[in-house]
Amino acid sequence: IYCVARKGVTGSETKFTSEFHGYLERCRKATTLPLALGFGVKDKVDVDFLTGKVDIAVIGSETIRLVDQKGVKAAGEFVRGLR
Known part of the structure; x- marks a missing residue:
């Protein structure tokens, strides 16, 4: 299940x-399916914060920005650095 981290436009900063x-608790209670969270998740700090709270962190805008600016290889390096 894809959950949005906040209201607004993608690519903006998110404050957790x-x-x-409370929102994540309601999402967990609503389903037994894995939860993916995106819309404002941008770096390892965010991923570390979300570890144990959601099953998947979705980093869309930042990944696209990296591919546009530095190429696909940079996006791969970025993703490996999130672990």
């Missing part, structure tokens, strides 16, 4: 507040 924690 206490309201966000």
Whole structure:
């Protein structure tokens, strides 16, 4: 199940507040399927924060930005650095 981290436009900064924690709890209670979270997730700090809270972190805009600016290889290096 894809969950959005916040309202607004993609690529903007996301602040993970206490309201966000309640949202994830409601999502978990609504399904037994894995949760993917995106829309504002941009770096390892965000991925580390989300570890244990969601099953998949989706980093769309930042990945596209890297491919546009530095090529596909840079995106691969970026993704490997998230582990």
